[in-house]
Amino acid sequence: MDCIFCKIANEEIPSKIAYEDDKVLAFYDISPKAPTHILIIPKTHISSALEIDSNNADIVAHIFVVAAQIAAKENIARDGYRIITNIGKNGGQTVSHLHFHIVGGETLGDFA
Ligand code: AMP
Ligand code: ZN
DSSP: OOHHHHHHTTSSSSSEEEEEOEEEEEEEEESSSEEEEEEEEEOOOOGGGGGGGTTTTTTHHHHHHHHHHHHHTOOTTTTTTEOOOOOOOOOOOOOSSSOEEEEESSSOOOOO
16 A cells, blocks of 8 residues: 555654554654654554544554653643644545644644
């Protein structure tokens, strides 16, 4: 499958890794929108959060555990940060492999 994030997970495309285990990879966004901008992906291909069901939902819990650890390590936990997943065209998703943005390090614009 021609998926850029699968290639990053397989290390066919290099990335700056923030965290890795057997299930997930976290790496620095190539075009950061805030002082800290990290993406967390499952190593197995899931197209978006729309594809989460009872068979694969465990990975989302694991990603949130990892996200909290990364936020602490990156020193953005105390002042707060945001976890975002874009879904589909209207959601602004440009890479069709489930990913959670961790953004922080400054006051983020109001959204919701
Ligand atoms: P989204 O718009 O939610 O699909 O987010 C995709 C994100 O992937 C964007 O923030 C891009 O800057 C980022 N991105 C795309 N290619 C790479 C890459 N090779 N390494 C790191 N981040 C990337
Ligand atoms: Zn993929």
